[in-house]
Amino acid sequence: MKRILILGGTQEGYALAERLADMSGIEVISSLAGRTQSPRRPKGQMRVGGFGGAEGLARYLRAEKIAHLINATHPFADQISTNAVEAATAAQVPLLRLLRPGWRAQAEDRWITARHMAEAAELCRREGGRIFLTTGSNDLAAFAEIRNAHFVVRVVDAPETVPLHDYATITARGPFSLQNELALMTAHHVNVLVTKNSGGDATSAKLEAARRLRLPVIMVERPQIALEPRSPVAEDVEAAVAHLLAAL
Numbered sequence: 237m238k239r240i241l242i243l244g245g246t247q248e249g250y251a252l253a254e255r256l257a258d259m260s261g262i263e264v265i266s267s268l269a270g271r272t273q274s275p276r277r278p279k280g281q282m283r284v285g286g287f288g289g290a291e292g293l294a295r296y297l298r299a300e301k302i303a304h305l306i307n308a309t310h311p312f313a314d315q316i317s318t319n320a321v322e323a324a325t326a327a328q329v330p331l332l333r334l335l336r337p338g339w340r341a342q343a344e345d346r347w348i349t350a351r352h353m354a355e356a357a358e359l360c361r362r363e364g365g366r367i368f369l370t371t372g373s374n375d376l377a378a379f380a381e382i383r384n385a386h387f388v389v390r391v392v393d394a395p396e397t398v399p400l401h402d403y404a405t406i407t408a409r410g411p412f413s414l415q416n417e418l419a420l421m422t423a424h425h426v427n428v429l430v431t432k433n434s435g436g437d438a439t440s441a442k443l444e445a446a447r448r449l450r451l452p453v454i455m456v457e458r459p460q461i462a463l464e465p466r467s468p469v470a471e472d473v474e475a476a477v478a479h480l481l482a483a484l
């Protein structure tokens with residue numbers, strides 16, 4: 237029996253666990269950080285919470301006799317991705333990065349690229365108005381000083397405090413339909429969308445809606461570890477399964 241550890245918290249991490257759990261000779265463990273209140277529970281085993289840095293993850297890999305580590309975390313989860321590289325090297329466990337491709341601007345798109353969240357905040361300050369903020373609850377502090385904008389903030393779980401001057405919170409979990417996104421942006425009179433370049437289909441309807449409404453999009457680029465991952469990469473679940481079956 238080969239034990240596979242999936243660092244998850246994403247749709248594709250969930251889908252991969254479901255796929256592998258049905259295969260003979262494989263035991264799958266999904267790991268979640270514990271950020272969302274009621275995460276979807278994939279088939280197989282599940283553990284929740286940090287490992288205690290790269291050393292903790294390396295200890296876990298050895299203690300649990302993990303045969304293959306799969307980093308299926310979000311493209312912006314740079315700390316755990318760095319830890320995965322270090323821990324896999326230290327414990328001599330092969331590592332695969334499951335990483336969906338980033339979005340690319342289409343001809344009619346009006347993207348303004350931000351290298352990081354602070355730059356996105358500066359661009360918001362310049363735009364002002366009514367801003368649809370979809371970067372997640374962990375990144376709100378970057379926008380705290382902005383006083384010339386009303387933020388429409390969409391998050392999975394309502395945060396205890398929102399460090400913004402003027403805002404409305406929408407709690408909802410994707411995927412969202414194009415109809416939903418068009419209706420939301422129109423109802424809130426949104427004049428600019430802010431998003432991370434997460435990639436994938438599940439959250440792309442907002443980009444199509446912005447395209448149709450001819451709205452500018454402040455697009456936050458991926459962190460370096462996602463732009464230059466230091467292990468083999470599978471872009472989707474099927475490619476990850478094929479890689480694993482060849483490796484085990």
Ligand code: NAP
Nearest residue numbers: 244245267268269286287288289309310312313314315316
């Ligand atoms: P991060 O900054 O890269 O990681 C911070 C710490 O959280 C890590 O050092 C690790 O703690 C723990 N951690 C993160 N992912 C974990 C996992 N799958 N299993 C166990 N521990 C984990 O991570 P983040 O950006 O806050 O993301 C946290 C989780 O939310 C990830 O699983 C990610 O896939 C998911 N997510 C993130 C985003 C985003 O925009 N960042 C969006 C959607 C989903 P220790 O050092 O103690 O091990």
